[in-house]
Amino acid sequence: MNLAICLLLARRFVEKSQIREVVEGYHGLSDAAFERTFERDKDELRGMGVPVETGSNSVLFPDDIGYRIRRKDFELPPISFTAEETAALGLAATVWESATQAEQAVSALAKLRAAGVDPDPERLAGLAPSIGAREPAFAEIWAATSERVTVRFSYKGQPRRVQPWAMAYRRGSWYLVALDVDKGERRTFKVSRIDSEVTRMGKPGSYHVPGEVEMDAVLAGLEPGPADAEAIVAIRDGRAADLRRRARPAAAEADAVPCGFSAFAVTYSRTGDFVGEVCAHGSDVIVLAPAGIRRSVIAQLKAVAGGRK
Amino acid sequence: MTSVDQVSRLLALVPYLQHHPDAELEATAQVFGVSSRQLIADLNVLWYCGLPGGGPGDLIEIDMDAVNDSGRIRLSNAEYLDRPMRFTPDEALSLVVALRTVRELAPASAAPGIDSALAKLEQATGTLAATAKVAVASGSAELRDLLAQAISDAVLVRLEYTDAGQDLTTPLVAPARLIVRDGFGYLQGWSLDRQAWRTYRLDRISSAEPTGDASPALPEPPEFGPGWLEQRPEAAEVTLRLRSEAAWVAEYYPIRKVRRGEDWLEVDLLVADPGWLRSLLLRLGRMVISVQPEPARQAASEAAAEALAAYQAG
Structure with missing residues (x-):
């Protein structure tokens, strides 16, 4: 802590010997103990994201290495929020069910509060969103994505080496979008199908993630394909509201439609899924055409x- | 010795306390997600921190008497540390994903505020914020608007709702809150017909009409946490043995246990609605090897026979 304050206040690089002199926690340590403690503290600061720079003040003696923290790299940039925005942020800090992410979100909100942002819990009352993860590999994949660390794991029995780019949550499942290093191509992985430990390879921030536009396209790929096939079905009146929502009334031979049913044209994308969907409705939905589906x-x-x- | 988490917290605590003079101990502990005992330990560390030199005028000053006597924190002599640190990547990502989840459930009226908050966060955190997306099946924003309004006005709504067994129902509901579970948005409300708490999946509500009648006074709705289904007294455990091709079932539904064989898997799941299970079995068809208890399968067989009769008649 004192080391952080010392380096933060300095305008110039502070040499190790000076640090030892001014930071009280280092007084009374032997040379070796000071070296050890200082190196550990410095690494810890870097580990928590404090940008400790190394450099020299002198052009003539570039070997006189010192350390500093640049204020503009360290501080949260000025940021202000309206009451509506602040309320949303306050609610956001309650959303995570996974303990690690919950802690991170609370700590992020605490930083915003430390910058003078104060949410009013009364706004947005009645909303209780939540998000979680049941996938065993989630925590490791999440950390690797946020820190940009290459990882390897087994996916459906196949070994993979990937650079995580992005994560997406859809209908209760997490997906990882990543560069498959061996294939040299982008791949989407369902996190629940990772069936081994996740092993880190290399250092954080060691690759570049493509821009947002492309990412949106990748994530759109998770949605089911376009519903470009059409079937004619008879639906019992008042039933199968989910099918009816994406259907439009259709003409059909009168004697093909049972009494108390109406004919609809309904679109679908995958034959197998559609057959299952129709069967799930039992006697409430009857396929009239095409003959193959029937x-x-x-x-x-x-x-x-x-x-x- | 101070831990990494503690130093990280201290670096935010110092500016926080300067922005909130006379902050309450309990409330502050809550903001930082720690116990008040931990917070006092933090303050005791801060007491020894400050400008290089370590002389009396250089140290951060905390009125520990005020902390102990009245639970108020007064901190001074730390003007040089008046802004919090930048977000770490993990913090930024966690907060952005949480905010995106809020966005998915929020009524249309709250959307602009959330969007602009997201935009500001993304500006403050760089490209990282773009690397996580969230999609929740939560019906239309107009429906959520209507329900949010009904919740804040405390009035009853008449829903048109397709239940899990595909039956169209029209329950009269006192709406309490909008929630998300496993990627689906729900309305949690008191059913006046059933005289019990019920949850309604938002994407299955085809319409909602406020009746103009005031809601009865309601207790706090039950927690809809993980495993909420287990709290429903009518839920019964069912075991399905499926062919491996149907492995998606284990990912798609809340499953209690999965056992895998060479070309099959067995899943235990809690079923609150026999109609839902009947639909699932019809959908899975040949993928189902066996069902325990047996009567569940019987119901699906009968439904299939009934449907076949309709095909033969047509």
Whole structure:
């Protein structure tokens, strides 16, 4: 702490011998003990993100190495928030369920409060968002992504070496977007399918992450493909609201539509998923066309009905 | 000796206390996410910190008597440390993701404030903030607007709601709060029909109409934490043995236990609604090897037979 204050106040690089003299915690230490303690403190400061610079004040004697912390690199830049923004930040600090990220968010908000930002908890009352992670590899992948550390792990049984770029949370699952170092290509990994320990390789910040525009495109790729196929189905009146929402009324031969049903055209992207979706509705949804889907649905229903005793 | 976490906290504590003169011990401990005992330990360390030299005029001054007597913290002689440190990458990412989660659940009226807060954070933290995205299935912003308004006005709403068994229902609900669980947004409210707390998935609410009647006085809604399903008395454990191709089930639904064999997996899950399980079994079709207890499968078989009859009639 004193070392941080000492270096922060200095306008110039402070040499090690000077530091030893002025920082009270270093008094009374033997040479070796001082070296050890100083190196440890300096590394710890760097580890927590304090930018401790090394350099020399002198052009003539560049070997006289000293240390300093530049204020503008250290301090949170001036930042001010409106009442609405502040309320959102206050709520954000309560969102994480995973202990590590919760601590980090609380500590980030504490820094904002230390800069004079004070959230009013009454605003946004009635909202209780939360986010968490059940994936065993999550913590390691998260840390590697935020620090930009290359990692290796086994994914569905295959060894991978990747540079983590970004993480995305969708419908309760975490995904990692990363450069696969061996293939030289970008890949998306579902974090729950990482089936080994995650091992760090190399130092933090050792690679560059492409800009945001490209990232948005990558993450959009997680959404299901475009619903470009269409089927005609009969839906029992008042049922299957989820299908009905993406359907439009369709014409069908009157005798094909049972009494109490209406015909709809509904789009889908993957045949297998759509067959399952229709079957899940039991007798409330009947496929009229195309014939292939109709046959698949009947086959699946027969398989389930066959389990009857 | 001071730990890394402590020094990191002290560097924020000093400017915080200068921005909040006479800060309360308890409230301050809460802001920093530590116990008040830890905070006092922090203050005792700060007491020995200050300008190089370590003389009486150089040290940070804390009125420890005020701390001990009235729980107030007064700190002075630290003007040189009046701004907090920059965010670490982990802090920045954690806060940005949390804020994005808030954004996903927020009503339309709160969205501009959240967007501009995000933009400012991203400016303060650089490109890092772009490296995490969050998507929550939480219905339309207009619906959330309406529900948020009903919550703050404390009025009843009539929902049009498709329940997990695909039945369309129209419950009368006293809305209490909007929450997120496992990537889905929910309305938590008191069902006047059931006289019980219920949760309604936002993407399954097709409409919500305020009735104009005031909500009854409600106790604090139950915590909807991880494992919330287990608190529902009607939930029963079901074990499915599935072919390996259906491994997605273990990732998609809250599962209590998974066992894996060579070409199969067995999942234990809690089922609160038999209609939901029937739908799942119909959806999985041949992927299902066996179901315990047996009656669950019986219900799915009967539903399948009924559907087949409709095909044969048509």
